[in-house]
Amino acid sequence: MTQQALLSPEVVIQEFKSNGITHVVYLPDSETNWMYQLMEAEPSLDLIPVTREGESVAIAAGILAGGKKPVVLIQNTGLFESGDSIRGLALDCALPIVMLIGYRGWTRHGATPDSAARFTEPILRAWGITYYLVEHDGDANRISLAYQEADRTNMPVVVLVGDEYHGFNR
Amino acid sequence: MINQIDLMRLVDQYRDDGIVVPTMTGSRGWNIVSSNKNRDVPLGGAMGKASSFALGVALAQPDKRVIIFDGDGSLLMNLGSLVTIADKAPKNLYHFVLENGVYAVTGGQPIPGSTKLSFAGMAKEAGYPTSFEFDDLEEFASRVAEVMNSEGPVFICVKTTPEIQNEPMGLRKPSGLKPTKTAIRDLKHDLGLWD
Ligand SMILES: Cc1ncc(C[n+]2csc(CCOP(=O)(O)OP(=O)(O)O)c2C)c(N)n1
Numbered sequence: 001m002t003q004q005a006l007l008s009p010e011v012v013i014q015e016f017k018s019n020g021i022t023h024v025v026y027l028p029d030s031e032t033n034w035m036y037q038l039m040e041a042e043p044s045l046d047l048i049p050v051t052r053e054g055e056s057v058a059i060a061a062g063i064l065a066g067g068k069k070p071v072v073l074i075q076n077t078g079l080f081e082s083g084d085s086i087r088g089l090a091l092d093c094a095l096p097i098v099m100l101i102g103y104r105g106w107t108r109h110g111a112t113p114d115s116a117a118r119f120t121e122p123i124l125r126a127w128g129i130t131y132y133l134v135e136h137d138g139d140a141n142r143i144s145l146a147y148q149e150a151d152r153t154n155m156p157v158v159v160l161v162g163d164e165y166h167g168f169n170r
Numbered sequence: 171m172i173n174q175i176d177l178m179r180l181v182d183q184y185r186d187d188g189i190v191v192p193t194m195t196g197s198r199g200w201n202i203v204s205s206n207k208n209r210d211v212p213l214g215g216a217m218g219k220a221s222s223f224a225l226g227v228a229l230a231q232p233d234k235r236v237i238i239f240d241g242d243g244s245l246l247m248n249l250g251s252l253v254t255i256a257d258k259a260p261k262n263l264y265h266f267v268l269e270n271g272v273y274a275v276t277g278g279q280p281i282p283g284s285t286k287l288s289f290a291g292m293a294k295e296a297g298y299p300t301s302f303e304f305d306d307l308e309e310f311a312s313r314v315a316e317v318m319n320s321e322g323p324v325f326i327c328v329k330t331t332p333e334i335q336n337e338p339m340g341l342r343k344p345s346g347l348k349p350t351k352t353a354i355r356d357l358k359h360d361l362g363l364w365d
Contacts, residue, residue, distance in 0.1 A: 022230075025226075048225075049254070049257065050222075051251070054222075055222040058219035058222035059225055059226040061354075062223040062225060062226020062227040063230045064226075064230075064354075065211065065354045066361075067231070067358065068229075084217070085219055087215075087216070088215030089215055089219065092350070093215065094351060
């Protein structure tokens with residue numbers, strides 16, 4: 001089997017640092033453990049674990065209101081869970097919150113048996129949220145593009161992490 | 171039971187240059203009492219999320235007091251935030267819940283568990299280092315200095331008189347509250363953060 005191109009957690013964290021991220025608001029998914037170990041060791045990042053994802057968008061909104069720069073790190077299942085916070089805070093208050101969303105169920109084949117994947121993009125389109133797809137290190141600068149887009153439009157922007165082989169792991 | 175305006179007048183004396191995040195009926199009361207509207211962010215848009223939003227503000231502005239006036243129904247919708255707040259333990263956060271026992275804004279239906287649960291108990295067990303409960307204004311008045319000088323996160327459950335709204339939406343007077351979007355903009359201006 002050929003080696004798949006991967007998205008390395010070091011590169012993602014470098015993107016956070018070069019965009020001046022101060023706080024990471026997160027709830028884990030199954031592919032992210034290595035990334036958390038690295039983030040914990042990174043002194044420039046304050047980690048905020050939440051009990052459900054609806055909290056994450058509201059906490060990020062408060063961090064922005066207080067003048068710091070958050071990133072939200074959740075799974076697409078958590079995106080569904082956060083609906084009213086995304087609507088009532090991020091969209092209605094025009095807040096440039098960038099969310100990195102683990103794209104559970106995504107495949108490069110298109111068809112997927114996982115409803116989490118099937119509903120992800122239609123919902124983002126319904127909400128009018130701009131999104132980028134990141135699959136491997138070569139795409140990682142789309143995280144920077146997402147921050148530029150969020151700042152330019154004063155709107156939330158999503159980065160879907162569609163690395164079906166590694167997620168945020170090595 | 172305590173009238174929320176009486177409570178809020180006492181709290182306002184300890185606000186310093188702090189930021190206040192009220193929600194639901196609490197937003198109307200605080201709008202009457204507040205001594206610095208540029209630092210108030212009434213949260214209407216996402217029910218239950220005042221505590222989470224205020225946690226974010228408290229972490230971003232660790233040198234400012236951040237005061238929440240939560241609703242009891244609202245807090246029930248986001249009980250996990252008690253755990254999240256206790257975990258991050260911001261020293262500058264004062265979390266009031268106005269326990270009127272009902273969903274006042276939607277007509278006064280009782281909240282689930284209204285006669286059984288203890289918010290102060292839940293906050294304490296979630297890990298807040300300090301948790302109070304008040305049912306009497308005089309007692310609160312005699313202890314407000316202790317409450318507001320305790321190191322955060324501090325949880326304060328206050329049994330308040332319900333101010334139930336029952337008119338159809340179309341007949342209700344406009345609240346006169348700032349939209350949350352405007353309030354966030356004003357706060358950033360006031361903190362000198364606008365880019
Ligand atoms: C997610 C969600 N569910 C339901 C509502 C409808 N709703 C608006 S205000 C309110 C009651 C709020 O109750 P509480 O937090 O106890 O504050 P009070 O009205 O007593 O001041 C409800 C249920 C809503 N806005 N959002």
